[in-house]
Amino acid sequence: MHFSIQKKIQVGFFIAFTVIVTASVFSYLVAKNLLDNAGRLNHAIEVSKRLEVITRQLKEAESAIRGFNLTKDSAFLNPSVQERISRINKEYQLLRKITIDNPVQQRHLDTLQQLLKIKYAQFESGGQAQSQQKKESSVKEGEKFMDRIDNKVRDMIRIEETLVAEKSELFHFYAVLWVPVIFISSLVAILIGIYSYITLTREFKLQLHIESRMKSYQRELQQNISLLNKTNQELEQFAYVASHDLQEPLRKISTFSDRLQMKYKADLPEDANQLIERMVSAVARMRVLINDLLVFSRAGRITPESIKPVDLTTVLEEILADLELPLEEKNALVTFDNLPIVEGSETSFHQLFQNLLANSIKFASPDRRLEINIHYRIMTGRELEIEKESRWDERFCRISIDDNGIGFDQAYAERIFLIFQRLHGISEYTGTGIGLAICKKIVDSHKGFIHAYGSPDRGATFVIILPLKQLPVETT
Incomplete structure (x- = not known):
């Protein structure tokens, strides 16, 4: 022993x-x-x-x-x-x-x-x-x-x-x-x-050695953080420039293809017109992909100045108003609780719920009326069984978004949050596979958690866990 x-x-x-x-x-x-x-x-x-x-x-x-x-x-x-x-x-x-x-x-x-x-x-x-x-x-x-x-x-x-x-x-x-x-x-x-x-002398010397190593690691960590921040800034600039530079040739391709169809559509054979239509469709998908990549690069980027109390009920009502037309097309029924006030970035929360509701609308079952139910509970970290004991006394808002859409196999519950990961072909459902990755990035930046639960042809449930208060980052 x-x-x-x-x-x-x-x-x-x-x-x-x-x-x-x-x-x-x-x-x-x-x-x-x-x-x-x-x-x-x-x-x-x-x-x-x-x-x-x-x-x-x-x-x-x-x-x-x-x-x-x-x-x-x-x-x-x-x-x-x-x-x-x-x-x-x-x-x-x-x-x-x-x-x-x-x-x-x-x-x-x-x-x-x-x-x-x-x-x-x-x-x-x-x-x-x-x-x-x-x-x-x-x-x-x-x-x-x-x-x-x-x-x-x-x-x-x-x-x-x-x-x-x-x-x-x-x-x-x-x-x-x-x-x-x-x-x-x-x-x-x-x-x-x-x-x-x-023993105490040996322990004291060991403690001094550990503190020295810790200080060395902290310096290296600070250097790595500075380097990472610099790299992120460079990547954001690259994404912006790349998206801007890529948009220009896409616009030209789109313009030239439109002119080609307008002037020579009648003179071109049928297979040539089909090729032009495929090119136009590919250009449109490329434009959507570039825009989504730009959104993903900026998603979840919050600063202390952007953190404020956000009324999630107001955010949800605004999103439902924006999605009124696609909801009517699906004859959807949406029920929701009066959600609490949570500290965070209002823009990020708006983007989070927009993507999740749009996901439910996109994958609605054609065999039944779409129903979306949104509920919440206030729980402690201990009740949520969070691994970090330091967060057991912290209070969280657990929000569940349930739908009766086509669902998915639970084996893919982690995969769907990865960028460019799709469970269906592009011919079946449109999209770039970035929306749920953006949701995870936003939740992670707010020190929260997101989980997905699904069952094929029975629906899906997305659980979002957000802290009510954004505690300041401890510095040493």
Whole structure:
């Protein structure tokens, strides 16, 4: 399967974007885990610190009370037992506050609080005068509860250490993957960037080469167009001069043949008179042919100044008035819609419809009355299935001219628009075979289309498709 350069670049950038996003998400997870681990470590240190402070203050208070009991020196009770208890409670409250999100630690603190209350009671009773036996019992009882407090503190520290260890393992897992993921993603992004740069550079150079060739072709095209215009002008001048120069000897031949018939017709044998009549007929056909060639050379030549809105209904009515006599001879019935206004050359449209209607009259069937029906529809280029997508939204006028004449074989539908192409002999129907070629030339010059549909002895239909607006020619 072949992918275009644009598709390859799009896929490359999509992969690079996906890799960068994945690396970013992974980096975020690593950073978040690192921060969580640091937070948990700080939390554990804070909890351990508070527990150590509480333990130390308990031991200091217990040592002070023992010193007082041994020496009876009141200096050991400075600060007092209540002050020491207050300090311990302050640390305890801070500890409860920083472990508020850990239910297990809160339960341990509840137990620790019960043990502290017992210890406070021992402190208060130890600061009073007691017998020697009672003092020994209080010391043993104090050591017992102090051991329990130490165990509880160790349990709480162990919980914090366990949480820190779990966070450290998760961080270690992400840290092990983080380096290769970042390295691989960076390498992939760099490779894609290099490939995209090389591809874009090559594409840019190719585009410059294409633009250079296009400019060269445009210059050649402009030169060819100028040469073609010059050639067309020369051909038009040649056609005019040729027609003018050819008309003169034809007129002389016609004049001399007329004089010959007038003066010597009675003296000439019958076969000589027939030859003269054939010569006169050939001269007449030659004159018609020259005039038609001149018309063909000028047909369809439109300029921006000649383009204007043309009411086709008015044009059609004028043509029917001009063709009134031949229509009456054929006893023709013509029906037509009110045609729309179309931009173009009025003279060319007049010539177009004149030739098409004259064609229907010429090839009328002798077995039935001639009927000509003219209808139209406004359609878009998309509805007409025009090949150029740029014209799909353009609006067109589709005009159909139907007749019930002798028709023609559909196999000749394209041939009849070629110059000098005839489907019937000159002895059957007069004409030079130029009329429909002129129609095609006019329609083509208006950026339209013309088609013919026929059936032998049933009639013919000519379809003309003209744009409602003559868009200006784009120049570069």
